[in-house]
Amino acid sequence: MANRKHVVIVGGGFGGISAAKKLKKTDVDITLIDRNNHHLFQPLLYQVATAALSPGDIATPIRAILGQRRGLRVLLGTVTAINREQGYVELQKGQKISFDYLVLAPGAQYNYFGHDEWSRHAPGLKSIGDALQVRERILMSLEEAEQLQDPKLREPYLTYVVIGGGPTGVEMAGAIAEIAKRNMMRDYSTFSKNETRIFLVEAAPRILNGYPESLAEKARKTLEKMGVRVLLNTPVTDIRKNRVSFSEGTIETPNIIWAAGVAASPLLAALETEQDRTGRVMVKEDLSIPGDPNIFVIGDAAHKKDEDGQPLPALAPVGLQQGDFVGNLIKREVRGEPQRSAFSFTDKGTMATVGRAKAVADIRGFKFSGFFAWVLWSVVHIFFLIGFRNRFRVFVEWMWHYLTFNRGVRLITDRKSEKGEDENEEQTTNLHG
Numbered sequence: 302m303a304n305r306k307h308v309v310i311v312g313g314g315f316g317g318i319s320a321a322k323k324l325k326k327t328d329v330d331i332t333l334i335d336r337n338n339h340h341l342f343q344p345l346l347y348q349v350a351t352a353a354l355s356p357g358d359i360a361t362p363i364r365a366i367l368g369q370r371r372g373l374r375v376l377l378g379t380v381t382a383i384n385r386e387q388g389y390v391e392l393q394k395g396q397k398i399s400f401d402y403l404v405l406a407p408g409a410q411y412n413y414f415g416h417d418e419w420s421r422h423a424p425g426l427k428s429i430g431d432a433l434q435v436r437e438r439i440l441m442s443l444e445e446a447e448q449l450q451d452p453k454l455r456e457p458y459l460t461y462v463v464i465g466g467g468p469t470g471v472e473m474a475g476a477i478a479e480i481a482k483r484n485m486m487r488d489y490s491t492f493s494k495n496e497t498r499i500f501l502v503e504a505a506p507r508i509l510n511g512y513p514e515s516l517a518e519k520a521r522k523t524l525e526k527m528g529v530r531v532l533l534n535t536p537v538t539d540i541r542k543n544r545v546s547f548s549e550g551t552i553e554t555p556n557i558i559w560a561a562g563v564a565a566s567p568l569l570a571a572l573e574t575e576q577d578r579t580g581r582v583m584v585k586e587d588l589s590i591p592g593d594p595n596i597f598v599i600g601d602a603a604h605k606k607d608e609d610g611q612p613l614p615a616l617a618p619v620g621l622q623q624g625d626f627v628g629n630l631i632k633r634e635v636r637g638e639p640q641r642s643a644f645s646f647t648d649k650g651t652m653a654t655v656g657r658a659k660a661v662a663d664i665r666g667f668k669f670s671g672f673f674a675w676v677l678w679s680v681v682h683i684f685f686l687i688g689f690r691n692r693f694r695v696f697v698e699w700m701w702h703y704l705t706f707n708r709g710v711r712l713i714t715d716r717k718s719e720k721g722e723d724e725n726e727e728q729t730t731n732l733h734g
């Protein structure tokens with residue numbers, strides 16, 4: 302068909318998938334491009350990193366989500382350039398794909414505040430690979446500690462530093478406390494749970510910025526009861542192999558996890574349009590970019606203000622609703638209804654877990670904490686996971702974990718340290734002095 306429009310979607314995350322789903326029944330050709338072949342449910346990545354879930358529980362092949370239909374293509378590739386004037390995107394391998402509409406949903410990445418060299422020693426959680434790397438470090442550390450008779454020598458291996466007191470940092474610190482203070486301790490005989498030290502480090506005067514103060518305070522107290530030391534007003538000054546420094550001192554450990562700032566995808570610079578200080582594109586009311594009504598930016602990559610003039614947060618529901626909105630907009634336009642409306646976000650609430658069976662939640666001004674908030678958190682996360690099989694498996698894992706305190710996925714699969722292939726070998730040598 303000569304006039305069939307071609308919609309190119311970059312990114313198969315929350316935003317890209319919801320736009321593609323909305324357009325599936327519309328008379329357009331769709332090409333969705335992602336550098337991974339799967340959609341990743343990032344809110345549960347920390348559970349893979351802490352051995353509660355397997356990668357397959359939170360990742361689903363994009364083709365399996367979208368199914369088949371004429372004119373729908375899923376491409377595995379990295380988009381490296383965008384040509385606005387001639388209307389095409391370019392993949393790393395040089396292939397050019399032209400579009401009538403372009404929906405950019407490439408998300409964000411961790412920002413080390415100008416210290417990219419820190420990323421080697423303090424991985425962030427953004428991909429399955431990151432989560433497995435963190436899991437491996439935590440499990441290997443326990444193995445190292447098990448082999449050392451001198452408590453002073455094993456101290457670094459039983460120390461965990463999570464940098465960043467947002468929801469990811471809080472969830473991560475809580476889950477590590479569960480592992481290190483309770484769950485897996487009975488498997489080891491050399492050391493006791495009292496030897497483990499978990500630090501949650503935050504540069505600001507409070508954790509969970511963006512949540513009501515009372516809930517943040519509850520989360521902090523819960524973490525401290527679980528044995529997490531919350532260091533507020535403590536900006537990190539340096540990170541080296543096995544060592545993190547602050548103005549007050551240094552902590553030695555191979556277990557440093559970065560959950561601090563994020564920056565939008567570097568691909569967005571190719572648009573040559575205004576970006577905010579974290580690289581998000583300043584979008585118009587209909588999520589298109591100034592001067593190009595057929596190019597949209599959504600999700601973590603977009604800077605869109607709410608009614609109070611504040612930028613919308615980088616959260617999954619924002620991406621989902623924006624994908625839906627743009628999908629609908631294109632659908633209407635293709636059908637000959639050119640009137641565009643403004644995007645408005647419906648905030649249904651925010652929540653974060655703080656260890657086993659505890660959470661904080663703010664649902665439209667109603668604040669909950671403790672067990673009820675955790676049940677709410679669990680139901681919402683199961684509901685938004687893609688695929689019945691994943692929902693079922695995660696539900697069973699959580700029930701099993703709740704009843705038995707057991708973390709099922711404690712496999713160490715990549716023993717590079719033993720083979721002397723990477724920094725873990727050096728970590729061992731260094732820390733043993």
Ligand SMILES: Cc1cc2nc3c(=O)[nH]c(=O)nc-3n(C[C@H](O)[C@H](O)[C@H](O)COP(=O)(O)OP(=O)(O)OC[C@H]3O[C@@H](n4cnc5c(N)ncnc54)[C@H](O)[C@@H]3O)c2cc1C
Pocket residue numbers: 311312313314315316317334335336337339340341342343344345346347378379380381406407408409426427468469566568599600601602615616617618620652
């Ligand atoms: C550890 C963690 C925990 C989180 N917890 C929560 C939570 O509890 N609740 C919540 O609401 N939100 C949470 N978030 C935030 C939430 O995951 C994001 O807001 C959401 O994923 C944004 O959706 P998106 O579609 O904009 O981007 P993403 O979901 O990040 O998807 C971007 C996609 O684009 C692809 N991509 C990127 N660049 C390219 C390129 N150049 N070429 C091809 N493909 C590319 C990526 O592979 C990816 O699939 C969390 C995020 C993280 C990292």
